[in-house]
Amino acid sequence: MTDYRRLRVALLGAGAVGSQVASLLLKHGDELADRAGASLELAGIAVRDLDAPRDVELPRELFTTDAESLITGADIVIELMGGIEPARSHILLGLGSGADVVTANKALLATHGPEVFEAADRVGASVYYEAAAAGAIPIIRPLRDSLAGDRVVRIMGIVNGTTNYILDRMDSEGADFADVLADAQRLGYAEADPTADVEGYDAAQKAAILASLAFHTAVPLDAVHREGITSITAAMIEEAAAAGFVIKLLAVCERLSGDDSESISVRVYPALVPRSHPLASVHGANNAVFVEAEAAGSLMFYGAGAGGVQTASAVLGDVVSAARRHIAGGVGVGESTRANLPIVSIGHVTTRYQITLEVADEPGVLATIAGILSDGGVSVATLVQTVAQTEEGATAHLIIGTHRAPDSALSAAVDRLADSGVVERVVSVLRVEGE
Numbered sequence: 099m100t101d102y103r104r105l106r107v108a109l110l111g112a113g114a115v116g117s118q119v120a121s122l123l124l125k126h127g128d129e130l131a132d133r134a135g136a137s138l139e140l141a142g143i144a145v146r147d148l149d150a151p152r153d154v155e156l157p158r159e160l161f162t163t164d165a166e167s168l169i170t171g172a173d174i175v176i177e178l179m180g181g182i183e184p185a186r187s188h189i190l191l192g193l194g195s196g197a198d199v200v201t202a203n204k205a206l207l208a209t210h211g212p213e214v215f216e217a218a219d220r221v222g223a224s225v226y227y228e229a230a231a232a233g234a235i236p237i238i239r240p241l242r243d244s245l246a247g248d249r250v251v252r253i254m255g256i257v258n259g260t261t262n263y264i265l266d267r268m269d270s271e272g273a274d275f276a277d278v279l280a281d282a283q284r285l286g287y288a289e290a291d292p293t294a295d296v297e298g299y300d301a302a303q304k305a306a307i308l309a310s311l312a313f314h315t316a317v318p319l320d321a322v323h324r325e326g327i328t329s330i331t332a333a334m335i336e337e338a339a340a341a342g343f344v345i346k347l348l349a350v351c352e353r354l355s356g357d358d359s360e361s362i363s364v365r366v367y368p369a370l371v372p373r374s375h376p377l378a379s380v381h382g383a384n385n386a387v388f389v390e391a392e393a394a395g396s397l398m399f400y401g402a403g404a405g406g407v408q409t410a411s412a413v414l415g416d417v418v419s420a421a422r423r424h425i426a427g428g429v430g431v432g433e434s435t436r437a438n439l440p441i442v443s444i445g446h447v448t449t450r451y452q453i454t455l456e457v458a459d460e461p462g463v464l465a466t467i468a469g470i471l472s473d474g475g476v477s478v479a480t481l482v483q484t485v486a487q488t489e490e491g492a493t494a495h496l497i498i499g500t501h502r503a504p505d506s507a508l509s510a511a512v513d514r515l516a517d518s519g520v521v522e523r524v525v526s527v528l529r530v531e532g533e
């Protein structure tokens with residue numbers, strides 16, 4: 099066996115991902131050493147509870163509750179604890195003690211990314227986070243390295259498996275949101291408290307990470323527009339299907355070009371995606387990231403966006419990279435945020451919309467609605483009307499497809515429609531992406 103230099107690896111956390119990382123590191127140590135050019139010694143695993151059950155069997159003597167001592171003697175720190183503290187302090191301690199850091203912590207990077215990257219820059223170390231945006235799917239390295247010579251125009255990502263699972267089952271079974279969510283919780287696809295997933299918080303963190311990389315601009319989490327999927331109904335899914343669309347929760351990161359300036363938009367919302375688009379065929383809890391770049395054209399990255407062992411694959415890839423860098427020496431490559439593009443609010447974003455209204459089936463109603471939209475700068479592309487006879491009289495159901503319009507104009511026009519006296523109910527307003 100080659101006599102490699104030994105690197106000490108500190109693992110923080112042995113939960114769903116950490117336990118798998120430890121197991122694979124121990125099992126494939128020799129192979130990883132050949133790839134890394136260094137022998138990777140798992141020096142210890144910091145946890146909260148030494149007696150907690152683990153997903154895989156691991157040597158008990160590796161476990162410790164003294165994370166700090168473990169970190170200060172390490173060449174590579176793998177942070178898989180999650181949350182902000184003490185993960186943040188531990189990462190800063192690791193960088194300060196000369197270690198390279200591998201983390202899958204999207205919550206931390208989306209909120210404290212600049213602080214962590216600055217700390218790495220100060221000491222010439224590197225932070226690797228392939229698993230933080232889409233689990234096992236390689237997307238960080240493609241954006242940071244493979245596409246470094248190109249200009250990314252747009253990213254559309256299905257980056258949350260729980261919401262994709264829910265929307266996909268609603269689409270294939272005609273089921274209601276609440277029923278599928280309850281089932282997803284029973285099957286372990288959704289947490290007991292599903293807020294982070296169904297309200298789009300998890301996807302927003304990933305969008306901030308992807309946009310920062312793609313546009314060389316630090317994107318704070320509060321600059322990401324966020325809407326969840328709790329208001330999506332079986333009827334909306336059925337209507338979307340009839341019009342040739344599927345509803346997906348998308349993280350959209352977009353470069354907007356003005357006459358002589360550029361800006362970016364970063365947003366998460368449920369959108370209508372044409373059934374012919376590659377993202378429409380992402381089923382179940384899978385994730386996919388669709389990248390459009392000026393020279394490369396369209397690229398699609400697809401696979402498991404979560405799962406302990408799947409995510410461990412991305413983490414170990416980072417560990418090998420960190421080991422290679424450590425052995426090669428020199429200064430780590432920092433984050434590129436030099437473009438520093440302005441981030442626009444959702445009001446400036448231009449898309450097509452589908453507006454569904456319930457209106458009284460009376461003469462003049464259509465003309466009033468078309469007038470309100472047109473006065474508000476929103477032009478109608480398609481209109482489908484169906485009439486339902488109820489005990490109170492006839493109610494018309496209108497599905498209006500618009501041409502592209504700024505979000506601010508559209509929402510002001512929809513407010514005016516709601517107050518117009520001719521609209522009984524604004525059933526839904528959905529944006530169209532991926533045409």
Ligand code: NAP
Nearest residue numbers: 111112113114115145146147178179180202203404405409
């Ligand atoms: P997890 O199952 O909750 O495990 C967390 C681990 O960290 C546990 O072993 C826990 O110790 C330890 N820990 C937590 N707080 C600690 C503290 N204060 N001191 C010492 N140890 C502490 O988490 P996970 O699902 O593996 O996720 C880890 C990270 O990967 C998170 O940032 C997550 O966002 C990210 N990630 C996860 C997935 C996934 O599929 N799970 C996918 C992509 C990214 P005890 O076991 O003793 O309680």
